[in-house]
Amino acid sequence: MRKKIRVHRDLEVYQRAFDAAMRIFDLSKSFPREERYSLTDQIRRSSRSVCANLAEAWRKRRYEKAFISKLSDSESEAAETQVWLEFAVKCGYMRRDEAAVLYQTYDGIIGTIVGMITHPETWVIGKTR
Secondary structure (H helix, E strand, O other): OOOOOOOHHOOOHHHHHHHHHHHHHHOOOOOHHHHHHHHHHHHHHHHHHHHHHHHHHHHHHOOOHHHHHHHHHHHHHHHHHHHHHHHHHHHOOHHHHHHHHHHHHHHHHHHHHHHHOOOHHHOOOOOOO
């Protein structure tokens, strides 16, 4: 039996995204100082934004189009995070194996979000469940 989802923090996809964002935060602490306002800032912002947009989507689920729009934003931020992971590896700031695990995690997050976008009736308040 599935656990009832009462708040966005109960969403399994939110939990995975939050954990991944915290892992990125920890790993990005070792990035060079000259990257502080570019790569470090960008990868932290996009990874955190996945979670923030999921939380907003959860609160907007009374309105299907608004819900889907915020989920789409979250999906985009997850894909952006994958790009920054690629840059971190190419620049030698992150080990390929560490980045690969995170990249795959974001593939899974994106897949879940796309599933939510494809079947909003499961999530939107007032729709048949």
